Amino acid sequence: MTDSSRSEGAASGEAPLGEAAIIAGFLAPLAAGFPGAMGLTDDCAFLTPAPGEEIVLKTDAVAEGIHFRSTDDPADIGWKALAVAVSDLAAKGARPLVYLMALSFPQMPARDWLAGLSAGLSQAQTRFGLHLAGGDTDKRPGPVTVTITVLGAVPTGRRVVRAAARPGDTILVSGTLGDSALGLKLLQEPALASEWGLTTQEAAHLAGRYLRPEPRIGLRAAILDEARAAMDLSDGLAKDLGRLCLASGVAGIIDVDRLPLSSAARKAVVADPELLAAVFAGGDDYEILATVAPESADLFIAAAASAGIAVTVIGHIGDGSGVRFLATDGSELALSATGWDHFGG
């Protein structure tokens, strides 16, 4: 599949954009709110940390054909590239500060495409409260790639990590699971909407969760004050909870009937029970998985609610290792898929 909007520049005889024109025209405006970016006219950016805070760091790449589709609106691509990186900050209870972005294109992007990418990034910046601090732009073969490094801040010493879950902890998850994976299926095969019996609004909800994920930055206070361990869900509950349990040296026991599903996802699963795999193992949820001491669960849920974010108890941490999915009758579900590994082929 070719990207008609991206090759439009060449086709229409538009003068090709150079690196300097891309920076001045489309990237520098994204840095305007952060003086340390030096207007993107320097090789480096400068960030003055606030006293009493430490810096939280994360690098994430999204690539055409893997993390987004070449036909996606470039504004959605820009939003998503920043959102998936900010989601990791959100899981640490970090306040987003700035990001650096390395762009690569196999061919000169058209002005319209760049304007769209930049608009999506700008909308995401405004929503998440951070600015572009610097970057790198290269033309090279392969898919369009947006590699983002985000920096956030937490109070010094307040490190909420994967490896701190303890037996007895309650497992919580924000929002609903599987929507994004189902949204991608819908985008690939729109006829599924009527097979699943979705309203127009429900179909749009699922697609929107894939195209414009919302990092849960509103959970900052809940995570910093109440969470023992936390991470964001990018590769599916089964795989990501498995990672948290492995890092903590504990087991995770999930009560399948408590997993939070949107009305749209519930309809899809009723229509095709195989789709339950999207709930356990679908990627791109960008919800927060947290474990808390049992006595803190209500406080976490209340703090989240005051930020307008629903949080659900979905299980508990036990001794041992691995993740088990139990139904209400005590039977254990064997999963056919265990998540979405970038190297899983």
Place this chain on the structure above:
Amino acid sequence: MTDSSRSEGAASGEAPLGEAAIIAGFLAPLAAGFPGAMGLTDDCAFLTPAPGEEIVLKTDAVAEGIHFRSTDDPADIGWKALAVAVSDLAAKGARPLVYLMALSFPQMPARDWLAGLSAGLSQAQTRFGLHLAGGDTDKRPGPVTVTITVLGAVPTGRRVVRAAARPGDTILVSGTLGDSALGLKLLQEPALASEWGLTTQEAAHLAGRYLRPEPRIGLRAAILDEARAAMDLSDGLAKDLGRLCLASGVAGIIDVDRLPLSSAARKAVVADPELLAAVFAGGDDYEILATVAPESADLFIAAAASAGIAVTVIGHIGDGSGVRFLATDGSELALSATGWDHFGG
């Protein structure tokens, strides 16, 4: 050209490496010296800034076929990927702290190749004094790409930028120019060594400058204490000085006869005067270009000398704009090439 060492894994029937095995086996050891990396078992890393310092940030990508050759030793690739990013920190007088690395491969890399990459990164880390803090590893089409974000520190408020050059400033450059571009030519056509009349040592010097650039981190004190404006030379003197002058709103006047050449480069230019273009416009020098108040030039040179780094006065800043290259007789050189633009194709 295929990279036989990288595809060896598949050919030899070696079990393919997954992302987790790559992190545990080859990347986590690079993070061992930095506790905030959490052993690469978390989504994020944590960096506690030192009081009185601000953070200097830079993202840089190197790609197979553009910034390195597929036949290059993976240890050289690792070294160079980190060196080119650290070079930007060096130009700001920054103390390297940590880096994040996004790797992408079109196919599963062989253990030997990864071990080589990791060894080169480890050698560079030790030399430059920083550690891996986190990263991202993806399989996707296109060239092998190593995207590095480096963080360094300078005393708060000590920002040495491109845009601060003033008319009357002396222009200084570290080391020698053009070696790397000539080294690349030699690597592509080894017979040139005898055409240029080089000793084995001289040929190795040029190739080494391409394969293992040395960021000038030893210039930290000179830059912080004496420089008005500074940047590193990655795209050639003509283009990079042009950028500095543009950002500062000044003109650069270069005394061509003072440009520092290695004995090897001098022999090459004598043998083929066209090669002078490598000195003006060759990429990958990774030397420091600085402007200083005239009364500070000797102090800068002395501070550099005490770090074992030669620095040469090559011209001065004037009113106006653009860069002029003047010979001793006052005649102006017209350059056939103006540097190496990533988008210049």
